[in-house]
Amino acid sequence: MRSRGFGGFAAGALVAGAVLWSFATTDVDLSRLLSAGPRIADFLGRMVPPDPTVMNEILKGSAETLRIAILGSLGAVLLSVPLGILASETMVSPVLYRPVRTLLAFIRAIPLILVAMLMVGAVGLGPLPGIIAVAFHATGMLAKFYAEAIDGVSRAPIAALESAGAGPLARLRYAIWPQMAPVVARDTIFRFELNLRESLILGIVGAGGIGFYIQTYVRSFQYDKAASMTLAVIAMVIAIEAINVALRRRFA
């Protein structure tokens, strides 16, 4: 009881300290804070009505985002199959799967937008750096999921097929794969949804897709056009969500 009371006090002090430190070291001038409200309202005012003439750009941008997500996901799947096997406890020795898992955790720790920025620097503007960034970033999660799918397979049917004289390929196809397939399908769809969502904003750092137009319009003060693009992004996120719900129902 005593130690818990002390723990609570320590946590409270830590939070208070963090808030005070942030205030003291950030230049939050009271007058600026008070004028922020009206300025945001003014900014939003200039966004309405959204300019509907950008329909073409919306379609072009969305199609490019979709392409980035599809090709990025394909790249992630291709990378995740071998890496997933190498990260599996049941397929390889600890000497191999431990470092591979560390590598995957390291990849997951790098935010996508950062990878995209680096890739724009490396290969230039356009969808290509976006595709590479999505493939790289998504592999950190997908390969881990694939490894878990492999390790989650029940061993008994595999042993039964081995006892019947089935070779390794036949065991993979008829005992391991049927158990893994639904998990792999579910995880891949889940990661594709994330890829689509996350690649909507990649254009902001110049890596292609609908975000590129939003960034261009904001920088050139065409807020009504930026508003239309933003609404399109919101609509796409909702559509992705709806499709995902429908897919989940089918897989359940």
Next chain:
Amino acid sequence: MSAAAQIGDLSFVHQGAGLPALDHVSLMVPAGESTALLGPSGAGKTTLLALLDGRLRGWRGRVSVLGAPLDPDHPPPRAGRPEVGFIFQEFALVERSSVLRNVLNGRLGRMSPVRAALGSPLPRDLEVARAALADCGIADLAERRVDSLSGGQRQRVAIARCLAQEPRLILADEPVSNLDPARAAEILTLLTGAARARGATVLFSSHQPDLARRFADRIVGMRDGRIAFDVAVGDLSDVATADLYRETTALPAIGLRAVT
């Protein structure tokens, strides 16, 4: 009388276990007959059956199965594995696959590796699988997924997969322990009947003396990794059966005396 399996002075300790699961076991399993391995939980039945199936390493003693000696340090050659069929205590079926697919899985060892991996069974494979399904009374379940079946139906699928393998020796680990008495008798009838029709030897484990007496030609009692008795069912009187029952349920390990 020829032997389907010959075991001499066999001992085995599971990895990490203190006591041996098999302790100087010597046993002959006669070919063409049905033998019951009777013993309480932990007697070593599963261990002995798995060892005969070539799945355990590091044992000591002499074991030969269907005339070929087993190597304690290496798995048996794959070519010979279909000859020994195994019916697992927990079925070990692929839950998301169809009944027919599971039964065809029993044929994989009989196909060339390429054909097995490509998944193109020959007409003969399908024929054998269909016959096994029919013998087990589940021809109408062929297209059903295993995860939609009852325990008794799964047991039949497990037996059908084993029969489809066309083994000469069938090792069945408690094939009826999960079933009610009526179902249990049904399953043992079809297992021993199908084996007899195919000229195969059966060695099944059980902890129910009445079933052992009814469906086996020979009963081998096991306790604490040792053979407690080994009798032909024809020699058993009712008194001896009652003793048998006590033998497999009572606590102190005593040898069987009432046999003549």
